[in-house]
Amino acid sequence: MDENLIKKNILHPGKGTADYANGTKVTFHVKTETVEESPKVIDDSKNWKSPVELLLGKKFKLEVWEACIRTMLPGEVASFSIDKSLLTPYPLVSKTLREAYGKESSEKKEKKPHHCCGMGFKEGLGYPELDELVNSPKDLKFTIDLMKVEGSGSYEKEFWAMTDTERLDSIPMLREEGNSLYKEGKHSEASKKYSEALGRLEQLMLREKPKDEEWLKLNEMKMPLLLNFSQCQLLQEEYYSVIEHCTTVLEHDPDNIKALYRRGRAYVKVFSPAEARTDLEKAAKLDSTIAPGCRKLLNELAAMEMEKTEHDKTIYKKMFT
16 A cells, blocks of 8 residues: 555544455445635445445455455444545445435436446446546545455355355245245245345346347246245235236246136135136146135135225215215
């Protein structure tokens, strides 16, 4: 670390060692200020929804931050006054961090399109204080509170940091975690696991050409996850979500009994009689073991229709009396 360009001041000492191998995950708060007579705060992660996380050795866009953190001990708080010559990427990094960690609030400025290769700087970043730094670079002071240091292998990797094999292997693991939570009656937590697994699958599928062999394999993995997720959503009374996800399954497998039955139940709850009747009658025909449950739902639907008819009659009678 060049002491002519970076000046460090320890505000609170840390403990342990600062020998961080590549892949170490650090969690920290950072406050950014201008270095002038009346300092101006540009960013303060304590106002964001969570601290910043960084994997060392992964070519972070602002290399000077990584260099600073590698000099710190766990629990240390230090300020670093850094020469503007090392901070060219900072405005774009700040924009990225704000949109990743910042609170969803009115403080977020109108987004403007940005491109790589510097075109985004020309068009503006959507934050006046960052645009000012682009046009008039300044020395900055970063106060870093190094909250947590986790060695490589001691934490669950973020999806983006995984290898292709790790990404694919993580999906059935999430499904099993969801299944265990479901058996414990923790339907909301299970739903989140299934949702995360589905999100990861979608990302992997985007990299494949639709209907190609790899895409089809991933799509097959997706179907049971959609069914598990829709069951959790059904128990949480998220009926339109159930309809959406079961419809996806039925587009792939029109005779899927679980999808028909669950979508039929959801259609009853949102009072879509024709759709509910179609699904439940087909499910009962395909599987006699669920026929009693289907008949019960169809009777419930008939009662709802009768009640609605009587209600409508009362309304019409009042209108014409």
